[in-house]
Amino acid sequence: MSKDDQILEEFASKEYEHGWTVDFEADSAPPGLNEDIVRFISAKKEEPEWLLEWRLKAYRNWRKMKEPKWANVHYPKPDFENIIYYSAPKAKDKPKSLDEVDPEMRKTFERLGISLTEQKRLTGVAVDAVMDSVSVGTTFKKQLGELGIIFCSFSEAVKEHPELVKKYIGSVVPSNDNFYAALNSAVFSDGSFCYIPKGVRCPVELSTYFRINAANTGQFERTLIVAEDDSYVSYLEGCTAPMRDENQLHAAVVEIYAAKNAEVKYSTVQNWYPGDKNGKGGIYNFVTKRGICAGDYAKIAWTQVETGSAVTWKYPSCILKGDYSQGEFYSVAVTNNMQQADTGTKMIHIGKNTKSRIVSKGVSGGKSQNSYRGLVEIHKRAENSRNFSQCDSLLMGDKCGAHTFPYIEIKNSSAQVEHEATTSKIGEDQIFYCQQRGIDEESAVALIVNGYCKEVLNNLPMEFAVEAQKLLALTLEGSVG
Amino acid sequence: MLSIKDLHASIEGKEILKGINLEVKPGEVHAIMGPNGSGKSTLASVLAGREDFTVDSGEITFKGNDLLELEADERAKEGVFLAFQYPIEIPGVTTTNFMKTALNKIREHKGLEPLDAVSFLSRMKEKMKLVEIDQTLLSRSLNEGFSGGEKKRNEIFQMAMLEPTLSILDETDSGLDIDALRIVANGVNKLKNEDNATIVVTHYQRLLDYIVPDFVHVLFDGKIVKTGGKELAHKLEEKGYDWIKEEAGVA
Ligand SMILES: Nc1ncnc2c1ncn2[C@@H]1O[C@H](COP(=O)(O)OP(=O)(O)OP(=O)(O)O)[C@@H](O)[C@H]1O
Numbered sequence A: 001m002s003k004d005d006q007i008l009e010e011f012a013s014k015e016y017e018h019g020w021t022v023d024f025e026a027d028s029a030p031p032g033l034n035e036d037i038v039r040f041i042s043a044k045k046e047e048p049e050w051l052l053e054w055r056l057k058a059y060r061n062w063r064k065m066k067e068p069k070w071a072n073v074h075y076p077k078p079d080f081e082n083i084i085y086y087s088a089p090k091a092k093d094k095p096k097s098l099d100e101v102d103p104e105m106r107k108t109f110e111r112l113g114i115s116l117t118e119q120k121r122l123t124g125v126a127v128d129a130v131m132d133s134v135s136v137g138t139t140f141k142k143q144l145g146e147l148g149i150i151f152c153s154f155s156e157a158v159k160e161h162p163e164l165v166k167k168y169i170g171s172v173v174p175s176n177d178n179f180y181a182a183l184n185s186a187v188f189s190d191g192s193f194c195y196i197p198k199g200v201r202c203p204v205e206l207s208t209y210f211r212i213n214a215a216n217t218g219q220f221e222r223t224l225i226v227a228e229d230d231s232y233v234s235y236l237e238g239c240t241a242p243m244r245d246e247n248q249l250h251a252a253v254v255e256i257y258a259a260k261n262a263e264v265k266y267s268t269v270q271n272w273y274p275g276d277k278n279g280k281g282g283i284y285n286f287v288t289k290r291g292i293c294a295g296d297y298a299k300i301a302w303t304q305v306e307t308g309s310a311v312t313w314k315y316p317s318c319i320l321k322g323d324y325s326q327g328e329f330y331s332v333a334v335t336n337n338m339q340q341a342d343t344g345t346k347m348i349h350i351g352k353n354t355k356s357r358i359v360s361k362g363v364s365g366g367k368s369q370n371s372y373r374g375l376v377e378i379h380k381r382a383e384n385s386r387n388f389s390q391c392d393s394l395l396m397g398d399k400c401g402a403h404t405f406p407y408i409e410i411k412n413s414s415a416q417v418e419h420e421a422t423t424s425k426i427g428e429d430q431i432f433y434c435q436q437r438g439i440d441e442e443s444a445v446a447l448i449v450n451g452y453c454k455e456v457l458n459n460l461p462m463e464f465a466v467e468a469q470k471l472l473a474l475t476l477e478g479s480v481g
Numbered sequence B: 001m002l003s004i005k006d007l008h009a010s011i012e013g014k015e016i017l018k019g020i021n022l023e024v025k026p027g028e029v030h031a032i033m034g035p036n037g038s039g040k041s042t043l044a045s046v047l048a049g050r051e052d053f054t055v056d057s058g059e060i061t062f063k064g065n066d067l068l069e070l071e072a073d074e075r076a077k078e079g080v081f082l083a084f085q086y087p088i089e090i091p092g093v094t095t096t097n098f099m100k101t102a103l104n105k106i107r108e109h110k111g112l113e114p115l116d117a118v119s120f121l122s123r124m125k126e127k128m129k130l131v132e133i134d135q136t137l138l139s140r141s142l143n144e145g146f147s148g149g150e151k152k153r154n155e156i157f158q159m160a161m162l163e164p165t166l167s168i169l170d171e172t173d174s175g176l177d178i179d180a181l182r183i184v185a186n187g188v189n190k191l192k193n194e195d196n197a198t199i200v201v202t203h204y205q206r207l208l209d210y211i212v213p214d215f216v217h218v219l220f221d222g223k224i225v226k227t228g229g230k231e232l233a234h235k236l237e238e239k240g241y242d243w244i245k246e247e248a249g250v251a
């Protein structure tokens, strides 16, 4: 067996570290979707009438829509009538403070390496954790409150700040944007809400963790981040799910609104259960993430490290509407075994002197398929716009696939658009060089891949960069014999 | 320390090493010379455990153990170091990070704790001085965009960091300017002691003025056809390889 073959055979033996379930009493809706379920969810959450109407409208649209087929992914169609659209871990009353959060649930988060306790406070991360579909406690709220920053679960925002939610929900990703966004709009159960007032720099990283726990449930969270003029925030999302034989659906929506001269950094480490090595089980990760630089000089930067999910369909995008606004997309997507990822970004240049930068690193092993799909669109009035795109693919073995689909549409001749792409195989020379220095083959692969992705990892906040590096190493674990 | 007996090795069915015998004792410096393509780098690669080459027959023992039983990284952990003729680029990995990883793997093998940041840094500083290498070079991606000379100097820096028992320098002198040659050779000499040994592969007598060998071997068509003292190198420099070919009856 050649070394490459060995690498890819063994690559498959990596186990999913977060694969266990926790027994909570769940308060669930019956499987399937109809208007009553939508009403049930809305009622459970004690929502105002306008939001119920908004959901119902989304639901009616969704019924008329078809699943997107253009992505380079193949999977059995989810049975939408068999999914549980709402499942809340049962708690006696809503926790008032962290100490009141269900100990089982806190243990779960600790096993995930996330402590909701003082630790995070010390490291300066405010955490909002969403298990299945309900948000279970946000640290730091008081301190943030003094600055006028709102960071809470989506449902709480609906109750406490309905005017803000009403103003911005669906303003970046309309409820009829696409099949999965419409589905999410109809049934979303919780998520995070951030609001940074004018002129405020959020002093800590805001962070949310999602976990799917109950069987047969879909997770439909919604994140809305609003940054007013001259504000700044760095927001992080992480996630895990237990190992299950059946595929589970995750269809999230993230909306970012950046006003004049505001800057939003959104980072995510996606680690949903990828399925076993034969492709059984795993999460369908069909996510719509979009930000708008609504004001001049606004800036949105997406950084993603994608290692999990059986199928990923995800294109965090930027609408550069304000003049001199900037969009950035940094992505590492690692696929292994039978995983399929179709991910990338859209940079829509509308304002003058807008700039965007795309750095995508795909690493594929096993029999996985990894596609980059990106659109750079320069509108007619987007004078002097610039884009730079770099898409690199690294192959581990020869049973996997790497694909690049760059689309460029330029309607203004002053635009400068540069696209670079490379495809390489992990080098035996590099592995041997490392080995000659005493580094075993497996660690060598991790070292080389981390180096390969460095430009992206460098954009993650320190603490999460370390976590992401470990995650990459873990994904590559057992990849060599 | 190192004992090679009747070593035959091939690549893709083509025999390259055709019966090598070599004994290296602690404290010794051996020079290996020989025309292009004679198998010098192949010998170095086989010693280091490169899997592309097949060892068809023969034995290699290192510190009393069968070296051929060990994986490349295990050999390195046991103290075999190869300064590459063509050092490899690893984008995004700095020399510092590379050395930290390597050193801690070797320490782990020896049952030692990982080196703490302060000790690691002071070791770095000490070795940087030894080979007069600039810190900025060590913070760049390993070998990426390094000049030929910088790559070679970096190899010797790594050797200094890892303190191997057997160092194999494959044409470390080629690509070095005159000053760098002296500096690198000085570094190698300072690292020498009675417990370690060095095998120097070179085409030029010049390096051997600085790193004085105890033995000079001439490799020709996969075999060591002549062994002598350092004066042999002078003779080769003067006369080339033809007379050896004649002597060995292969011309
Ligand atoms: N991967 C390979 N495939 C086929 N032949 C190879 C391979 N590697 C080395 N060889 C051959 O083996 C022979 C010995 O090569 P080697 O690199 O050991 O020579 P050398 O003595 O180090 O030469 P130089 O002085 O030029 O560095 C050469 O004929 C070379 O072409």
Ligand SMILES: [Mg+2]
Pocket (backbone or CB within 6 Å): B040, B041, B042, B085, B170, B171
């Ligand atoms: Mg050579």
